[in-house]
Amino acid sequence: MEERMMHQVDETVARYGSTDEALVEILRDLSQQAGYLDRPTLAAVAKKLAVPESRVFSVASFYSMISVEPLGKHVIRMCQDAPCHVAGGRKIWETLEQALGIQFGQTTSDGQWTLMPTSCIGLCAVGPVMMIDDEVFGNLTPEKVNEILARYREQDGGAA
Amino acid sequence: MVYRAHILISGDAACIAKGARDVEAALWEAVQELNLKDEVQILEVSSLGHSDQGPEIVIYPDGTDYVNLTPEDAKFIIEEHLLKGRPVERLTYREPPSLPLPPPSEKEVRVVLENVGKIDPENIEDYIAMDGYMALGKVLGEMTPEEVIEELKISGLRGRGGAGFPTWLKWTLARNAPGDMKYVICNGDEGDPGAFMNRSVLEGDPHSVIEGMAIAAYAIGASQGYFYVRAEYPIAIQTLRAAIKQARDYGLLGEHIFGADFSFDLEVRMGAGAFVCGEETALMQSIEGARGMPRTRPPYPATAGLWGNPTNINNVETYANVPKIIHKGGSWFASMGTDKSKGTKTFAIAGKVERTGLIEVPLGMTIREIVYDVGGGVLGGKKFKAVQTGGPMGGCIPEQYLDLPVDYEHLKEVGSMMGSGGFVVMDEDTCMVDIARFFMEFTQDESCGKCVPCRVGTRRMLEILNRICAGEGRPGDIETLEELAVYIRDGSLCGLGQGAPNPVLSTLQYFRDEYEAHIYDKTCPAKVCKGLIEYKINPEACIGCTRCARNCPVNAIEGKPKQTHVIDADICIRCGVCKQVCPVDAVYVE
Amino acid sequence: MKSLEELRKIKERALERRKLAGEGAKSRITVAMGTCGIAAGARDTMKAVLNEIEKRQIADVVVTQTGCMGLCEYEPMVTIKIGEADEVTYGKIDAARIPTLIEKHLLGGEPVAEWQVQTAK
Numbered sequence: 056m057e058e059r060m061m062h063q064v065d066e067t068v069a070r071y072g073s074t075d076e077a078l079v080e081i082l083r084d085l086s087q088q089a090g091y092l093d094r095p096t097l098a099a100v101a102k103k104l105a106v107p108e109s110r111v112f113s114v115a116s117f118y119s120m121i122s123v124e125p126l127g128k129h130v131i132r133m134c135q136d137a138p139c140h141v142a143g144g145r146k147i148w149e150t151l152e153q154a155l156g157i158q159f160g161q162t163t164s165d166g167q168w169t170l171m172p173t174s175c176i177g178l179c180a181v182g183p184v185m186m187i188d189d190e191v192f193g194n195l196t197p198e199k200v201n202e203i204l205a206r207y208r209e210q211d212g213g214a215a
Numbered sequence: 216m217v218y219r220a221h222i223l224i225s226g227d228a229a230c231i232a233k234g235a236r237d238v239e240a241a242l243w244e245a246v247q248e249l250n251l252k253d254e255v256q257i258l259e260v261s262s263l264g265h266s267d268q269g270p271e272i273v274i275y276p277d278g279t280d281y282v283n284l285t286p287e288d289a290k291f292i293i294e295e296h297l298l299k300g301r302p303v304e305r306l307t308y309r310e311p312p313s314l315p316l317p318p319p320s321e322k323e324v325r326v327v328l329e330n331v332g333k334i335d336p337e338n339i340e341d342y343i344a345m346d347g348y349m350a351l352g353k354v355l356g357e358m359t360p361e362e363v364i365e366e367l368k369i370s371g372l373r374g375r376g377g378a379g380f381p382t383w384l385k386w387t388l389a390r391n392a393p394g395d396m397k398y399v400i401c402n403g404d405e406g407d408p409g410a411f412m413n414r415s416v417l418e419g420d421p422h423s424v425i426e427g428m429a430i431a432a433y434a435i436g437a438s439q440g441y442f443y444v445r446a447e448y449p450i451a452i453q454t455l456r457a458a459i460k461q462a463r464d465y466g467l468l469g470e471h472i473f474g475a476d477f478s479f480d481l482e483v484r485m486g487a488g489a490f491v492c493g494e495e496t497a498l499m500q501s502i503e504g505a506r507g508m509p510r511t512r513p514p515y516p517a518t519a520g521l522w523g524n525p526t527n528i529n530n531v532e533t534y535a536n537v538p539k540i541i542h543k544g545g546s547w548f549a550s551m552g553t554d555k556s557k558g559t560k561t562f563a564i565a566g567k568v569e570r571t572g573l574i575e576v577p578l579g580m581t582i583r584e585i586v587y588d589v590g591g592g593v594l595g596g597k598k599f600k601a602v603q604t605g606g607p608m609g610g611c612i613p614e615q616y617l618d619l620p621v622d623y624e625h626l627k628e629v630g631s632m633m634g635s636g637g638f639v640v641m642d643e644d645t646c647m648v649d650i651a652r653f654f655m656e657f658t659q660d661e662s663c664g665k666c667v668p669c670r671v672g673t674r675r676m677l678e679i680l681n682r683i684c685a686g687e688g689r690p691g692d693i694e695t696l697e698e699l700a701v702y703i704r705d706g707s708l709c710g711l712g713q714g715a716p717n718p719v720l721s722t723l724q725y726f727r728d729e730y731e732a733h734i735y736d737k738t739c740p741a742k743v744c745k746g747l748i749e750y751k752i753n754p755e756a757c758i759g760c761t762r763c764a765r766n767c768p769v770n771a772i773e774g775k776p777k778q779t780h781v782i783d784a785d786i787c788i789r790c791g792v793c794k795q796v797c798p799v800d801a802v803y804v805e
Numbered sequence: 806m807k808s809l810e811e812l813r814k815i816k817e818r819a820l821e822r823r824k825l826a827g828e829g830a831k832s833r834i835t836v837a838m839g840t841c842g843i844a845a846g847a848r849d850t851m852k853a854v855l856n857e858i859e860k861r862q863i864a865d866v867v868v869t870q871t872g873c874m875g876l877c878e879y880e881p882m883v884t885i886k887i888g889e890a891d892e893v894t895y896g897k898i899d900a901a902r903i904p905t906l907i908e909k910h911l912l913g914g915e916p917v918a919e920w921q922v923q924t925a926k
């Protein structure tokens with residue numbers, strides 16, 4: 056576990072360069088890989104870049120795409136801004152909460168899913184919109200949401 | 216008797232003319248034949264909404280809508296859908312394939328968007344075919360940096376990212392600033408809700424921005440550039456990275472471009488989800504790997520920017536204009552637009568208009584022309600109420616200014632601003648207090664919290680607006696809002712706080728009566744604010760189809776089939792679903 | 806890139822290719838693949854185009870992609886250009902509509918009027 060984390064940190068830092076200017080990107084990338092950044096990871100990054108741990112933590116906690124709390128394997132970000140809301144976002148919101156059995160801001164107990172709101176992602180014309188990790192889905196209907204979730208579950212090895 | 220399913224058949228005159236009676240008879244027959252008559256109920260209702268495609272039936276509980284039926288179809292549906300549980304896809308109602316869309320307006324002029332949607336963004340040769348990189352070649356081969364800046368001065372190009380600062384002047388400042396290491400940055404953090412012009416350009420014509428940045432770098436004497444793009448735009452980032460790689464492969468980035476003594480390279484930096492990072496000083500903090508918090512200016516980035524070095528920062532669209540200006544000449548560009556606002560501007564036109572999407576028009580076009588000619592008019596022929604420009608720091612412009620030319624100066628005069636190009640059209644059904652509340656919620660949420668007026672002030676304003684919308688407004692609220700607005704505007708560090716009160720101030724200026732109605736009369740004139748409205752069912756019109764009761768998410772509707780339904784106002788959450796699903800428009804708002 | 810001359814040569818070559826004749830093709834199908842398109846299902850549309858072309862063994866068609874066409878509400882959007890004729894733009898083309906579109910327009914030469922939309926020039 057420890058070793059894997061160190062390996063991930065090494066690899067990511069190598070990709071972006073071990074300068075403190077790459078800090079935001081390194082943290083975002085690691086956070087996406089591991090779901091979140093725990094204390095040991097933050098410490099490892101600080102050591103690697105030779106910057107104070109407090110600085111790493113303060114940066115990590117500032118940005119909404121970086122998490123210092125455990126997140127699910129897949130993070131769903133659903134747009135909560137007005138244009139999407141008007142286009143039927145509310146129903147999608149409820150469908151997601153129902154399908155995953157959690158509320159926005161929470162993670163499922165099996166660690167598969169985290170549900171988060173996001174602000175406008177510039178796809179208002181095809182709203183309502185959500186992102187699952189890096190993929191975008193628009194013109195959502197409750198049926199479509201269930202289909203998409205099923206597809207991810209299948210890919211993840213049939214874990215329901 | 217509890218039925219397993221209900222079949223509603225439309226008894227609309229048009230449906231009957233097309234044979235609804237025969238279909239109904241066939242339904243009865245099939246139900247009898249298959250012994251379903253104790254499980255399935257058939258009800259005739261006055262209309263189901265698509266009488267032009269009748270005969271029409273809707274089967275509940277699932278709500279499947281079948282149209283254009285023959286008696287044979289009816290029989291088949293009973294067998295398949297009700298007996299075997301398989302809805303008959305081919306007979307279901309479908310949205311008409313293409314909604315009647317007003318044709319595009321001749322008034323659009325595409326400069327920045329010329330190639331977007333026409334070329335393959337992942338193929339640099341497509342861009343080159345459209346004269347791409349010719350401007351860079353010309354600049355490096357034939358022009359001095361001073362001449363480049365002079366051409367921009369002639370063009371009159373101003374920043375497209377918000378404030379409208381003259382681009383040539385910004386470049387001159389950066390050029391003249393002492394320092395060996397200089398940078399150019401492209402601001403692609405586009406975070407205004409409802410805006411996506413920059414994304415479209417980055418995804419559709421990335422090379423135009425790359426070329427513009429290279430020209431800027433030559434003009435100010437930089438050799439390194441950064442793209443800052445928000446992480447919510449993964450596809451734009453991917454396209455951009457691919458484009459940069461291709462430009463390198465073709466020798467259009469790197470050492471000695473066009474054989475000249477000029478080297479330039481680019482890196483993409485991804486934002487990590489913070490709206491305030493669109494502000495230039497916060498953005499640079501973020502590139503440097505810190506929390507993205509704005510700092511006071513001066514010093515401006517032109518003299519002390521990235522790592523304290525002279526830096527030129529422009530918006531995506533600003534850069535995308537540059538190659539066109541060099542290629543076709545500054546005076547060509549200056550021939551479009553108004554006296555002080557030259558060229559064209561892209562807008563993401565949204566809200567209640569027929570043609571939403573991405574448009575580009577010469578600056579100085581009137582709001583009326585944009586809404587009615589380019590936008591195809593207000594959706595459903597409703598009445599225009601206001602347009603919101605400038606994003607969350609902009610303002611709402613009322614009907615009396617429909618003939619206002621859209622340019623930097625005029626928008627400011629009426630209390631709004633150009634911003635990055637959001638253009639949200641609102642009709643008579645929009646509550647202006649609710650809109651102001653929405654934008655305040657956004658800025659409050661995105662405030663970075665560094666300075667007190669912005670952090671605390673926006674929260675207080677939001678609390679008051681929430682109260683007003685909930686029907687708990689108090690005398691004096693309006694005055695408090697105005698005081699807070701001035702305090703936040705004058706005391707905040709960056710444009711976010713300084714602009715945050717704008718939506719409230721402009722709606723107070725033009726729609727004060729709506730605030731007063733909320734506070735003193737406890738009514739929402741546009742019938743939007745949930746605390747001030749009640750959904751009711753007109754007993755005369757209700758046909759007892761049970762559709763509303765079944766769709767109500769909180770079970771607030773009582774009523775038996777074929778009997779008038781009633782909404783319990785205490786349980787009702789005012790979601791409006793019942794109004795949407797009622798086939799006979801019996802639900803109304805009071 | 807060493808000179809403007811070199812750039813001009815690439816431009817000529819690219820123009821030829823865009824004119825179709827340069828690639829020896831008779832027609833071109835373009836799928837709008839901006840984020841708005843992809844969110845509305847453009848990837849599936851693109852897959853369907855490629856499948857259909859393979860299934861019917863159509864040889865002289867170029868399949869390409871482009872960015873946002875400006876009418877995001879009508880995504881996924883597809884254009885078809887045959888020979889010298891004007892390009893025709895279609896809106897709301899999900900994967901299910903591709904077989905019809907290819908059969909009627911690309912092979913039959915008859916644009917499908919009810920799916921057409923007009924975008925700004």
Ligand SMILES: Cc1cc2nc3c(=O)[nH]c(=O)nc-3n(C[C@H](O)[C@H](O)[C@H](O)COP(=O)(O)O)c2cc1C
Pocket residue numbers: 373374375376377378379380402403404405406407490491492493494495496528529530531533635709710711
């Ligand atoms: C809160 C805030 C958010 C901003 N967001 C953006 C943005 O998303 N994109 C942008 O180009 N400029 C944004 N700006 C303006 C930038 O600070 C800066 O003025 C601009 O990038 C300069 O480029 P221009 O001269 O080409 O307009 C924002 C400003 C503030 C105060």
Ligand code: FES
Pocket residue numbers: 134135136137138139140174175176177178179180182184408409410
């Ligand atoms: S409001 Fe949802 S993407 Fe813009």
